Amino acid sequence: MTRTQYFTATSVDGFIADQHNSLDWLTTIERQEPDRFAEFFTGIGAFAMGSTSYRWMLDNLDLLREPQKWRGWYGDVPCWVFTHRDLPAVPGVDITFVQGDVRPVHAAMVEAANGRNVWLVGGGDLVGDFADHGLLDEIHLQVTPVSLAAGAPVLPRRLLSDRLTLEDVSRGGQFAYLTYSVNPELPLDG
Secondary structure: OOOEEEEEEEEOOOEEEOOOOOOHHHHOOOOOOOOHHHHHHOOEEEEEEEHHHHHHHHHHHOOOOOOHHHHHHHOOOOEEEEOOOOOOOOOOOOEEEEOOOHHHHHHHHHHHHOOOEEEEEEOHHHHHHHHHOOOOOEEEEEEEOOOOOOOEEOOOOOOOOOOEEEEEEEEEOOEEEEEEEEOOOOOOOO
16 A cells, blocks of 8 residues: 655754755765665655755756756656746656645555655655645654754644654664654644
8 A cells, every 4th residue: 555655854953954945964964874765765656845845956966967866866756846936857857846735646646656655755844735634644754963953844733642653763873763653534733
């Protein structure tokens, strides 16, 4: 059964990007083996991200001139980018630009995933829209040894303990990994 999963890195104080929507803080940390994201991504058949995440990748990773980087990370897995602005597509990559209600997009992603899982990259507000409609099954947090003091929160929604169940805790070098299942059946608080 396809599961919709939010896998993200977070600072210890709960931010996924700094106050300038930058992920530079994340690139300064030495990666650990095994690569948990690479393991996670082997089960992904479709993914979505918001325009701020996509724009940051374009601006900071030079993907328009080096589209092979995208393919190296994500292969041929289709991506949906939620945006209200015109953005360039990474050449040769299966990207669909969308806006509005996440429900029909989620249905298309599940179909494209063909039995594999759907990954929500972020940002947190986009993931919150999926959670608001009961379309979020798991949250995977890579807690990073950094404190940002301000920025984009992991998930700007109230999900109380009756909605979240801790499924796994593990350590990889300086990182802590937390996995929660999300109960979509309960009404959202807040």
